[in-house]
Amino acid sequence: xxxxxILSTNQRKHTYVRDQRTVGFYTDPTLCIGCKACEVACKxxxxxxxxxxxxxxxxxxxxxxxxxSTWRHVLFIEQDQPRGRQLAGPMSGDLLSDLxxxxxxxxxxxxxxxxxxxxxxxxxxACPTGSIIRTETQTVLVQNDICNGCGYCVVGCPFGVxxxxxxxxxxxxxxxxxxxxxxxxASGLVPACAKACPTESILFGPLDELRPHAAKRVxxxxxxxxxxxxxxxxxxxxxxxxxxxxxxxxxxxxxxLPAKPEIPTIHLKxxxxxxxxxxxxxxxxSLLAFAFLK
Amino acid sequence: MPKPDRDPAFERRLDELRQEAKTQGxxxxxxVDIAGSPLPIAAVKNGPNGHGPNHRGKxxxxxxxxxxxxxxxYFGMPVIKPPVWTWEIPIYFFIGGLCGMAxxxxxxxxxxxxxxxxxxxxxIAAFGGVASPVLLIMDLGRPLLFxxxxxVFKLRSAMSMGVYILTPYGMTAIPGAMxxxxxxxxxxxxxxxxxxxxxxxxTLTFAAGLxxxxxxxxxxxxxxxxxxxxxxxxxxxxxxxxxxxxxxxAVGLLGLFGxxxxxxxxxxxxxxxxxTILWLWLMFRRxxxxxxxxxxxxxxxxxxxxxxxSGPLSLVLVSVGWMQAAAVAFMLGSLLSRFGWVQAGKQSxxxxxxxxxxxx
Numbered sequence: 001x002x003x004x005x006i007l008s009t010n011q012r013k014h015t016y017v018r019d020q021r022t023v024g025f026y027t028d029p030t031l032c033i034g035c036k037a038c039e040v041a042c043k044x045x046x047x048x049x050x051x052x053x054x055x056x057x058x059x060x061x062x063x064x065x066x067x068x069s070t071w072r073h074v075l076f077i078e079q080d081q082p083r084g085r086q087l088a089g090p091m092s093g094d095l096l097s098d099l100x101x102x103x104x105x106x107x108x109x110x111x112x113x114x115x116x117x118x119x120x121x122x123x124x125x126a127c128p129t130g131s132i133i134r135t136e137t138q139t140v141l142v143q144n145d146i147c148n149g150c151g152y153c154v155v156g157c158p159f160g161v162x163x164x165x166x167x168x169x170x171x172x173x174x175x176x177x178x179x180x181x182x183x184x185x186a187s188g189l190v191p192a193c194a195k196a197c198p199t200e201s202i203l204f205g206p207l208d209e210l211r212p213h214a215a216k217r218v219x220x221x222x223x224x225x226x227x228x229x230x231x232x233x234x235x236x237x238x239x240x241x242x243x244x245x246x247x248x249x250x251x252x253x254x255x256x257l258p259a260k261p262e263i264p265t266i267h268l269k270x271x272x273x274x275x276x277x278x279x280x281x282x283x284x285x286s287l288l289a290f291a292f293l294k
Numbered sequence: 295m296p297k298p299d300r301d302p303a304f305e306r307r308l309d310e311l312r313q314e315a316k317t318q319g320x321x322x323x324x325x326v327d328i329a330g331s332p333l334p335i336a337a338v339k340n341g342p343n344g345h346g347p348n349h350r351g352k353x354x355x356x357x358x359x360x361x362x363x364x365x366x367x368y369f370g371m372p373v374i375k376p377p378v379w380t381w382e383i384p385i386y387f388f389i390g391g392l393c394g395m396a397x398x399x400x401x402x403x404x405x406x407x408x409x410x411x412x413x414x415x416x417x418i419a420a421f422g423g424v425a426s427p428v429l430l431i432m433d434l435g436r437p438l439l440f441x442x443x444x445x446v447f448k449l450r451s452a453m454s455m456g457v458y459i460l461t462p463y464g465m466t467a468i469p470g471a472m473x474x475x476x477x478x479x480x481x482x483x484x485x486x487x488x489x490x491x492x493x494x495x496x497t498l499t500f501a502a503g504l505x506x507x508x509x510x511x512x513x514x515x516x517x518x519x520x521x522x523x524x525x526x527x528x529x530x531x532x533x534x535x536x537x538x539x540x541x542x543x544a545v546g547l548l549g550l551f552g553x554x555x556x557x558x559x560x561x562x563x564x565x566x567x568x569x570t571i572l573w574l575w576l577m578f579r580r581x582x583x584x585x586x587x588x589x590x591x592x593x594x595x596x597x598x599x600x601x602x603x604s605g606p607l608s609l610v611l612v613s614v615g616w617m618q619a620a621a622v623a624f625m626l627g628s629l630l631s632r633f634g635w636v637q638a639g640k641q642s643x644x645x646x647x648x649x650x651x652x653x654x
Contacts, residue, residue, distance in 0.1 A: 037315035040323030041308055050325030058369040062327045065371050069325070075368055122521060128454035129439075130446035148442045149435020151378040152453040155520035155639070158653060160374035164435050173435030195308045198315035256368035256646070258653035264520045265450050267529040271518040275533035278514075279507035282395060282541050285564060286402035289557035 009205035010195060013188040016206065022138040023180070024207035025194065025244035026214050027112050030221060030229070031201035034074055034110035038193035038202055039063065042072040045181065045192035049169040059108075065256070066113055068165035071178040072193050077109040077254055111255055112193070112202055115140070115161045115178035116242035119235075122263045123177070126156030131175075138207075138243060139180035149173040158239065158261040180244075207243055217247060238263045367646035374521050374649050376640040382433040384632035386426055387513045390460070391540025391628070392547060393422020394509035397467055399544055399558070400474075401503025404496055411553055412499065413474050418547060419502050420471035422509075423464035430460070452516045459512055463505035470498030510540035517639060523652035524587040524642035525635075531572065532635075538568045539604060539628040546621030554617065562617070566608045566624065573605035583651040587642035588634075596634030603627025 016023050042048065051069040056062045059076035066073045121140045124132045131146035132153060142153075142162070153162050153175050162177040181191035189195075194204035203210065214231050221229035232248045235241035237260045252259050315321050367373055400415035431440045444461070448454035473495035482488040514533030517525045525532070542565030545558045576588060576597075587593050604627030611620035642648045 033315070033319060035315035035318070035320045036323075036326050037311045037321040039326040040321045041311050043323060043325055044307065045304060048325070052325075053327055056369070058371070065368075067375070077368065125448075125450045126453060126520075128446070128448060128451050128457055129442040130448075131442070146439070146442055146445070147436070148439035150443070150453060151433075151435065152451070152516075154375045155377050155517075155522050155525075155643070158374065158521040160372060160643075163375045164378045175435075189305070192304075192308055195305075196311040196315070196321075198312050253367050253646075253650055256371055256373050258373060258649055261653050262521075264526060267519040267526045268450065268452065268515065271452075271515040271529040271533060274530040275508065275511040275515050275537070278511045278534045278537035282398055282510070282537055283401070283503070283507050285541075285561055286398050286557075287405060289560045290402045290406035290408065293556040293560055 008200065009209075010190055010197065010200055010203065012190075014185075014190070015188060017136050017186050017188075020136045022207040022243065023185070023205065024117070024210045025114060025180075025191070026203040026205075026210040026217075026247070027114065027244070028201050028203065028217065028247045029109050029111040029249065030226065030247065031199045032074070032110035032112060033199055033201075034060075034076060034108075035198065036063075036074050037196040037198060038072045038112050039070070039074060041192040041196035042178075045184070046071065046179065047170075048176075049165075051166075051169060066115070066159075066161050066163075066177075068163040068176040069169060071114065071176075073113045075109070075111045075113055075255060077111070079107050079109065079250065079254070081107055081250075107249075109249060110201075111246060111248070112197075113246075113255070114193070114244050115180075116159055116239075117178075117180060117244050118242050118263070119240035120238060120263045120265075122156035122158055122239075122265070123153035123162045123175075125263065125265050126152045128152060135180075135182055137180070137182075137185060139182065140177075141179055141182050142175055142177060144171060144174050144176070147174040149175065151175070156264050158258060158263065160256075178244075210245075214245065214247065221247070232257055234261050237261055238266045366650065370646060372644040372649075373646045374643045376643040377517075377520075377522065377636065378435075379433055379636060381633075382429040384636045385629075386429040386433075387536060387632040387636075388539075388543070388629045389422050389429070390426050390513060391510040391536050392543040392625075393419050393426070393467070394463065394506035395537070395540040395544040396422070396548070397463070397470075397499070397502040397506030398510075398541070399548065399561075400470075400499050402557075404499050408555070409478065411548070411555065411558075413478055414548055414551055414553055415544070416467070416471040416474045416499060416502070418544065419467040419506060422506075423467035423502075426460055426509075427464060452512065452519050456509075456512050456516055459505055459508045463502060463509050466498045466501035466505060470495065470502045473498055507537075511537040517635065520639075521649075521653075522639045522643045523584045523645075523648040524593075524638045527581050527585045527652060531575070534568075535572050536632075538565050538572070539624075539631065541565050542569065542604065542608075543625045543628050546624050549617055549621045559617065562621070562624075563612060566605070566612055566620070569601070569624075569627075570605040570609050573601040576601060581651075583645065583647040585638075585642070586648065587638040587645065591641050593634050593638035593641045596630055596637055600627045600630035600634050604631065 048069050059078055061076040063073045117139045124140050129146055131143045133141055135141050151164050162175050164175050165172045190204050194202045218229050228250050232252050233245040239261045396415045397419035400412045403411040431437045443457045477491050477495045511533040514536040518529030518532045545562045604624045608620045608624040
């Protein structure tokens with residue numbers, strides 16, 4: 001699967017939409033070179049507008065975050081710890097003293113963040129118009145012509161992915177996020193980001209093939225000196241797993257990912273209980289007041 | 295949606311991008327700025343945070359201005375998106391609560407034969423039936439598509455449920471008020487038509503009351519069942535808080551209009567007492583970063599006086615018998631508090647520590 005050429009799922013044509021096969025992305029920061037080809041490919045294919053430049057000062061990343069006009073975002077994370085068995089800094093030739101004195105432990109992590117296409121998606125549950133749907137490949141898609149811009153999906157997403165597009169950008173007022181290149185997939189093509197990725201850090205394929213591959217990749221990295229390698233795929237929370245999942249080094253918070261993301265619908269029961277109790281309480285109070293006081 | 299005409303050329307473009315990435319190590323495009331952006335030259339020369347070469351005094355690696363290590367999450371960037379709602383929504387929360395609960399008062403007054411109160415309360419209710427949808431539609435990103443709200447019926451979406459509470463509310467409160475008014479003027483001769491009109495007025499008042507009591511409380515569910523930490527932390531408190539504020543404001547407004555019957559005064563007493571308890575709860579039962587937006591920043595400065603106005607201050611004013619002043623304080627507090635809660639949601643969702651504290 002990994003490897004370029006005709007055999008890579010990142011390059012060949014497919015029939016996943018017709019076969020109704022669940023697809024996913026597996027994004028691996030240990031392979032990412034931070035080139036941002038995925039961001040450019042995404043913007044160009046999907047005609048996502050340029051939402052302006054802001055000098056962030058956050059490493060060399062000026063995209064900041066995912067949003068209505070940013071559907072792929074390469075994070076640049078700088079950490080004061082060694083990356084695997086990496087040697088950094090000037091070398092004197094004496095390995096031991098290099099490691100203890102000259103080595104400046106530092107790792108630069110790149111991760112291409114994207115909509116997670118949750119198994120239980122907060123935005124999809126929140127949408128009151130039915131604009132957000134689940135496709136044949138189990139991805140989550142916003143139908144732009146139906147969305148009326150109520151903004152409820154924005155607060156329904158535990159990952160801060162979907163957002164309402166601001167004026168004066170084109171199609172302003174509607175909610176936007178990654179479409180998993182549904183249009184491309186429907187014609188048998190691979191999502192633009194995955195196709196443009198030069199190192200297959202973004203791996204596209206059927207989810208049931210990606211998950212075992214991901215488990216193997218973590219073992220491989222651990223053996224290669226990355227003790228903190230793990231897959232970020234919250235299957236044991238109410239989100240029940242994500243279809244675009246990630247390998248991460250270190251804790252998920254450093255990547256802006258909540259350790260245990262929860263779908264907001266888990267709060268519905270307690271909240272509606274309170275609403276109904278209050279409503280009937282108010283009704284009862286009014287009836288009692290008028291019944292006993294004249 | 296498919297754009298097959300773009301395919302052949304675009305597939306070549308993707309291959310080009312990939313080639314460029316491979317050879318250059320970076321790709322730039324419209325709206326995507328990377329290392330080609332203005333570089334933090336000083337940082338490259340001086341090391342991280344300007345403390346010389348680097349923190350161990352070794353020749354510096356090329357690091358940016360800030361490594362982000364001292365900030366929560368990814369450079370302290372928000373983890374979830376703040377609500378996009380503007381001023382219309384807090385005003386809707388206030389009006390929906392007040393007018394919805396006014397319909398409840400109308401219902402109770404109908405049952406126990408207080409026609410004057412029914413009339414006044416139904417006018418207030420009808421005002422809410424007109425103003426609420428207008429405010430909600432104004433807040434939409436695409437107001438002309440508001441009818442799409444009626445495409446689906448979704449139990450798992452509080453927004454969708456709100457649509458199916460507000461729609462019947464408006465469709466009963468507005469004609470209900472008209473029917474009550476017509477019946478009041480005795481325009482129809484006594485007999486079948488007059489009885490029928492009375493029956494219609496009573497039915498519509500009942501329906502408005504039952505949908506109104508949910509209109510006043512569901513807004514707490516609407517913001518409680520979200521990913522916003524300060525809101526979902528208080529998912530049970532919010533419907534009670536909003537409903538109580540709505541009921542107090544409804545009787546308060548009726549009081550200002552001159553309807554000061556004992557049942558209304560009694561209801562006001564209860565709502566003021568409940569609001570005071572909720573104020574105490576919010577003051578003393580704090581949840582660390584998750585709901586610190588309720589106590590800090592702009593939202594804290596809005597919420598604190600707001601909750602005092604409709605809680606303890608109103609209680610004092612009621613106790614000394616200044617009912618009108620209490621009604622004004624209570625309503626002002628409720629209105630401010632709705633703005634405070636929406637602002638707290640914005641602040642809380644921009645606070646990565648709050649999100650991490652609530653999703654751990």
